[in-house]
Amino acid sequence: MNADTATSGVSERRVLRIAVPSPLRRLFDYRPPTDHSGPINPGCRVRVSFGRREVIGVLVEQIPEALSDCPADKLKPALEVLDTVPVLDPALFSLVSWAAGYYQHPLGDALHQALPVLLRQGQADRFQHQTLWRASSRADLSALPANAHRQQAVLALLIEHPQGISTDALRAEGGDPKLLRTLEAKGMAEAIEQIPRLPHADSQDQVLLEAPLTLNDEQAAVVDRLSDTTGFTSVLMEGVTGSGKTEVYLQAIQQVLERGQQALVLVPEIGLTPQTVARFKARFKVPVLALHSGLTDRQRLDAWLWAREGSARILIGTRSAVFTPLKHPGIIIVDEEHDGSFKQQDGFRYHARDLAVYRAHQLDIPILLGSATPSLESLNNALSGRFEHLRLTRRAGKAQPPRFELLDIRQQALDAGLSTPLLARIRQHLQQGTQVLLFLNRRGFSPALVCHDCGTPVDCTRCDARMTLHRQPPHLHCHHCDRQTPIPMRCAHCGSDQLRPAGSGTERIEDRLQVHFTDTPIHRVDRDSTQRKQALENIMAKVHRGDPCILVGTQMLAKGHHFPKVTLVAILDADAGLFSADFRGMEKTAQLILQVAGRAGRADHPGEVLLQTMQADHPMLNTLVNAGYEPFAREELRLRKGGHLPPFSNHALIRAEANRQGLAENFLLSVREWGQQYLPEQAQCVGPFPALMEKRAGLFRAQLLIQAGARKPLHQALALLVNLMQEHPEARRVRWTLDVDPIDSY
Structure with missing residues (x-):
């Protein structure tokens, strides 16, 4: 062999560069498995030895052996290639890769999180097959012995079901499944594997089960705008509560279905999914599937596969559904786009709304963002022309917007938070035969148990927080670390x-x-009263009967629910977020108030909203209730711009926690001191400072804010700081996380 041939032979040897689920921000090189000869494509899963364990990684690329950072004799062979076809198609692989880069998260872990659990565990990417039995071509009842009555009965059942019958169905009809193997041995029965099919999966001509409602001119303008779109466009639909946003979604999806395409609908919470699915199934004669954490791992994988093969025409899910594969994508809809639940708050900290916009651009399809109270980020995008801004200003049908009233409770005696005027108004509405909703975003009996002699509250020993008193059943509960204790008989401070x-x-x-x-x-x-299965559905069924009743609850009542007979909504503590240390506090308070208020007067009955407040003169509160959300939001944007706060600057938070006070702050302080030498001029560090709740679950927490006027210098700064923290000598004593575009400062 000459030198040129030898060089050519070496250059043809390939190395698999694999993303492994780990906190390490790098890829790992392996040789192909010794017993594998076929092609291996990016996006395929590969089982590899990683340290002392075996893990499932995803192939990112193949490179020449000469380009590997690892010496050839040190390269381990991969153990097994699990897929012949990539489980992540190129578009989805690109989406996750982009998200991992943007949110500065390890690619291996991001790819891992984007897959259904069973695929992460190495199971095959196929449906759960059902084994059916049928009579073979050699089946002959007369060939069985005359006294084999049970075999004859089973074979007769198989002959009656030429498409096959399951063992459970066979047993239900009186047959003995144990005899199937006997008949198989005689060549008279055979087992077949059946892939489950979705009803109406092949329906193309008729997609509707019920006729759509008549749209008003504002609703029709949104549907027409989307129907005119041939590629990517991002539409922010700002519609007052009760304005018929869901009907707009349904009719926009109808057009997509008639073109043979699929729709992906993101909702903020699992509690909204069943009613949304029911509404869509009532309208459409196509498969409508849900994707959320309440499903079993098998159900989630099957729904994921049906979406990938195109049988599932409408996918409705919570934030992780943004990573669902789509064979024929047509539209993405994000309902309640302002909701903080779309931001993942641990691990891979992505924002599903923002990824949905990126994905729609990537797929060249329209995206519709809907909300009565748009986030200031989305509203600013609309005002600057990046999003198209369409409004629904009128409630659907004959429903009128509710009347707001600030109820000043200064110097008033309260009965457990209920004022005398409020109790009188509740009685008045009940006597009219309607329903009342009271909102208080604090579950439990009382937020604190306090000694009446010395004033000392019962605190959580693991958090900087008071224990919440519960009476059903009686106990103290920390809602931050989940610590629970019996109710003490005496004060630990004074006895x-x-x-x-x-x-x-x-x-x-x-x-x-x-x-x-x-x-x-x-x-x-609230979360306590709805823990049991079907508990929330049972409560909603009682309310929808229309009899006079009182609903009292937390933000679980704030969105998505339709209560035709609720005519009075009372917010018991409208001041809760007015003076928050979080700069988003006022925005979140306004959104919550208007979302709750939107439950009132949604049908023919006029509604009113009472806000109990000790700040009846607060300018922003008055702007909100008298002028509406958009004037409030524009004023809030003006204040944000003056303070160089998002969306007029870009933020990232480095959070650190340790088991001793001061360790986390010292770690971040050294990160800042080093970083200031190398960071781009446009980026700056603020802090470190203790978290708003410094001690939580026994750990002391601190945070460092990185901010910049543009995204590029911010990400340059983060790349430098991440590399530093990975190599920092104190990194083993401190656990740190990075949150790009944080929505909470805690």
């Missing part, structure tokens, strides 16, 4: 037995309402 609840939660409000309205059903809706 007094005068421990009393301070403040009100939903349980206490429910108790007091039962005293004031003894003959009226009271339904509490």
Whole structure:
């Protein structure tokens, strides 16, 4: 062999560069498996030895052996190639890769999180096959012995079901499944594998089960704009609550279905998914599937596969559904786009709304963002021309917007947070035969248990927080670290037995309402009262009967629910977010108030909204209730711009936590001191400073803010800082995370 041939032979040897689920921000090189001879494409899963364990990685690329950072004799062979066809198609692989880069997250872990759990575990990317039995071509009842009555009965059943019958169905009809193998041995029965099919999966001509509603001119303008679109466009639909946003979604999707395409609909919370799915199934004669954490791993994988093969025409899911493969993508819809639930708050900290916009651009399809209270980021994108801004200003049908009233409770005696004027107004509405909704975003009986003698509250020993008192069942519960303890008999500080609840939660409000309205059903809706399966559905069924009742609950009641008979909505503590340390506090408060208020007067009954407040003169609160959300949002944007805050600057938070006070801050301080020598001029570090709740779950937390006027210098800064923190000598004693575009400062 001459030198040129030898060189050519070496250059042809390839190395697999694999993304492994780990916190390490790098790829790992392996030789192909010794027993594998076929092609291996990017996006295929590969089982590899990683340290002392075996993991499932994803092939990113193949490179010549000479380009590997690892010496050839040190390269391990991969153990197994699990796929012949990539589980992540090129578009989805590109989306996850871009997201990992943007959010500065390890690619291996990002790819891992984008896959259904069973695929992460190495199971085959195929449907759960069902084994059916049928009679073979050699089946002959007369060939069986005359006394083999049970075999004859089973074979007769197989002959009656030429398409096949499951063992459960066979047993239900009186047959003995144990005899199937006997018949198989005689050549008279055979097992077949059946892939489950979705009903109406092949329906093309008729996609509707019920006729669409008549649109008003504003709704029609949105649908027409989307139907005129041949490629990517991003539309922000700002519609007051009750304006018929869902009907716009349905009719926009109808046009997509008639073209043979698929629709992906993102909703913020799992609680909204069942009612949304029911509404879509009632309208369309096509497969409508849900994707959310309430499904089993098998159900999620099957739905994912049906979407990939194109059988599932409408996909409705929470934030992780943004990574669902689509064979024929037609439109993406993000409902309640402002909702913070679209931001993943641990691990891979992506924002599903922003990824949905990127994905729509990547697929060259339209995206529709809907909300009654758009996020200031989306509103600013609309005002600057990046998004098209369409408005729905009128409620659907004859429904009128509710009337707002600020109820000044200064110097008023309150009964567990209920003022006398509010109780009178509740009684008035109930006497009219309608329903009332009371909103308080604090679950439990009381947010604190306080000693009446010395004033010391019962605090959580693991957090800088007070323990919440619950009465059903009686216990103290920290809602930050989930610590639960029995209710103490005496104060740990002074020994007094005068421990009393301070403040009100939903349980206490429910108790007091039962005293004031003894003959009226009271339904509490919070995380505690809806833990049991079907609990929320059962409560909603009672409310939808229309009988007078009182609903009291947390933000679980704030969005998506339609209560035709609710005519009074009362927000018991409208001041809760007015003075938040988080610069987004006022925006979140306004959104929550208007979302809750939107439950009132949604049908023929006029509605009113009462806000109990001790800040009746607050300018932003008055702007919100008197002028509406958009004037409020424009003023808030003006203030943000003056303060160089998002969306007029770009933020990232480096959070660190350690088991000793000061360690996390010192770690971030050294990161800042090093970083300031190398960071781009347009980027700057602010902090470090303790988190708003410094101690949580036994760990002391601090954070460092990185901000820049543009995204490029911010990401340049983050790339430098991430490399530093990975190599920092204190990194083993401190756990750190990076949050790009954070929505919470905690």
